[in-house]
Amino acid sequence: xxxxxxxxxxxxxxTNSKKTKLYFSDLKKAVQKQYPDAKTRxxxxxxxxxxxxxxxxxxxxxxxxxxxxxxxGITEDx
Amino acid sequence: xxxxxxxxxxxxxxxxARIYSQEELSNYTEEELKNYKIKHDVPDLDDLEKxxxxxxxxxxxxxxxxxKKLNDERLLISKNCVEDLLGQLxxxxxxxxxxxxHGGIVGVFGYGGGVIGRYSDVQEDFPGVASFHTLRVNQAxxxxxxxxxxxxxxxxxxxxxxxxxxxxxxxxxxxLLGTTTEQLEPVFHEMxxxxxxxxxxxxxxxxxxxxxxxxxxxxxxxxxxxxxCYELTQFYQDELHRPMFPYKFKFKFxxxxxxxxxxxxxxxMSFIGTWKDNIKIDQDKVKAYINGEAQPNAGSHNGRDxxxxxxxxxxxxxxxxxxxxxxxxxxxxxxxxxNRCMHCINVMPQALRPGDDKGVTILFGAKAPILEGAQMxxxxxxxxxxxxPYDNIKDVIENVWDWWMEEGKNRERLGELIQRKTLQEFLKxxxxxxAPQMVTAPRANPYIFWKEEDVPGGFERDVEDYRSRHKR
Ligand code: SF4
Ligand code: SF4
Numbered sequence: 001x002x003x004x005x006x007x008x009x010x011x012x013x014x015t016n017s018k019k020t021k022l023y024f025s026d027l028k029k030a031v032q033k034q035y036p037d038a039k040t041r042x043x044x045x046x047x048x049x050x051x052x053x054x055x056x057x058x059x060x061x062x063x064x065x066x067x068x069x070x071x072x073g074i075t076e077d078x
Numbered sequence: 079x080x081x082x083x084x085x086x087x088x089x090x091x092x093x094x095a096r097i098y099s100q101e102e103l104s105n106y107t108e109e110e111l112k113n114y115k116i117k118h119d120v121p122d123l124d125d126l127e128k129x130x131x132x133x134x135x136x137x138x139x140x141x142x143x144x145x146k147k148l149n150d151e152r153l154l155i156s157k158n159c160v161e162d163l164l165g166q167l168x169x170x171x172x173x174x175x176x177x178x179x180h181g182g183i184v185g186v187f188g189y190g191g192g193v194i195g196r197y198s199d200v201q202e203d204f205p206g207v208a209s210f211h212t213l214r215v216n217q218a219x220x221x222x223x224x225x226x227x228x229x230x231x232x233x234x235x236x237x238x239x240x241x242x243x244x245x246x247x248x249x250x251x252x253x254l255l256g257t258t259t260e261q262l263e264p265v266f267h268e269m270x271x272x273x274x275x276x277x278x279x280x281x282x283x284x285x286x287x288x289x290x291x292x293x294x295x296x297x298x299x300x301x302x303x304x305x306x307c308y309e310l311t312q313f314y315q316d317e318l319h320r321p322m323f324p325y326k327f328k329f330k331f332x333x334x335x336x337x338x339x340x341x342x343x344x345x346x347m348s349f350i351g352t353w354k355d356n357i358k359i360d361q362d363k364v365k366a367y368i369n370g371e372a373q374p375n376a377g378s379h380n381g382r383d384x385x386x387x388x389x390x391x392x393x394x395x396x397x398x399x400x401x402x403x404x405x406x407x408x409x410x411x412x413x414x415x416x417n418r419c420m421h422c423i424n425v426m427p428q429a430l431r432p433g434d435d436k437g438v439t440i441l442f443g444a445k446a447p448i449l450e451g452a453q454m455x456x457x458x459x460x461x462x463x464x465x466x467p468y469d470n471i472k473d474v475i476e477n478v479w480d481w482w483m484e485e486g487k488n489r490e491r492l493g494e495l496i497q498r499k500t501l502q503e504f505l506k507x508x509x510x511x512x513a514p515q516m517v518t519a520p521r522a523n524p525y526i527f528w529k530e531e532d533v534p535g536g537f538e539r540d541v542e543d544y545r546s547r548h549k550r
Contacts, residue, residue, distance in 0.1 A: 023282075023324075023488045024282065024321060024322045024323075025324060025483075025486075025488055028483075040322070040480070040483050040484070044320070044322045047322075048316075048320050051188065051190070051320070052188055057183055058183075058185055058189075058190040058281075058321070059182070059183055060182075060184075060185065060190065060191065060193070060194065060195065060280065060281045061180055061281070062180065062194040062195075062280055062281065063280075063281065063325075063326065064281055064282050064325060064488075064489060065190045065191065065280075065281030065282045065283065065321035068183075
């Protein structure tokens, strides 16, 4: 399994989930459902790559941070 | 140990970096300030100025007057932001509710923390604070700065932000209070490229680590708190800036059990400098204290009528574990029972000193009172060496993080997870045996919970066999 596979699962999950903002652990669970051996750090790496290429964005309340797909839900400056 | 920066350090020269002239910086008189009124009516805030302590309201009004007197092109965000901030605060007092919308999609590229989005929900009345985001800046270890740095920072923030800042927030960061979305990237650039200072943590990140003044100025420091803080901050950059945890996580470093950064109350993982061998005693100096030749607490309680120093009452009887005694004028300490509280050392600093075999005690799980009330950290690792590059400590940290990320629920702090899963489970993760000092309450619990592997034959039993000997 490569980071690319994990990225695909994360993207599918972020696109299809009812929620537009997801906790990191939600992304991890989604990946581990398909790839039970996926390590947290690898999932993190995949999520970070999606952030760095602009596909996903961070959403922060100050105390907690969530991940969202750019273009889904609130994704721009209010 | 000399400081070895991980990147080359620039010398900051305020005269070269400054934005404002001296005339611009002192552009109002105290007389003008006294008569100055902001445009909103703020009776409750005016009231706050009347107390015995300096008030942030006074500071804010001063800043507002100063901004009003600067030329428009000398400020990149609203000239009225401070005034509108006070106006909105008064409205919040009137309504008993905040008028900030919480959070949102603001940040600097690639960072999941460091910027807290703030938007006003009464923007028509207070346009100056329509968007007023906060930036957290990773403070220098022990908060040492020189004036070139501070002045450059203040000029930059006057120009690109509200000019208001907190030195420092409770986690330790410098808090830059209020700017617009457009200014976030430029401020970030100036901070990192000109001032060589990174943003701090916020959200579900490792929060900005912070340490006491340590070996730089304090003779009690048993560990190099600044070095540890710097090393772990640098080593865990990814955890600081790119969130992956269930919730926030804080490290704090106290050089000794005096706990000047209160790590035990304020961090998920508290590092407290300590020693393993015996307290060093200079018996001649003990006599000097007894005879009144040396001043207890280095004279800090002088000038009050507390009478002559009484070693029995003020030191021996105050030892929390009762492990001290005076025998024929000699001070004795039963070091096995000393819990390193520092009391006797603080009172008689010339006579007593920490031992030479130094390291850290590591405690886990403090937090503020949102769920279940406030919690102090629990002493878990009584002693560990703390020397660069701290690989032994990094191993502990990573084990704990792996467990918390695996088992923790969203928004569950480490301390809450330990409570939910039990300390016994946590000790398995850290790999240390249980000790009575870890039990806060009850200290007299007669129940023992056995682990299955500790019980011969396990928990399974043969009921038939049992019944053959015991009738129903
Ligand atoms: S915690 Fe201890 S070492 Fe650190 S500044 Fe305070 S007294 Fe000194
Ligand atoms: S450090 Fe505290 S516990 Fe230890 S001998 Fe001194 S007063 Fe007693």
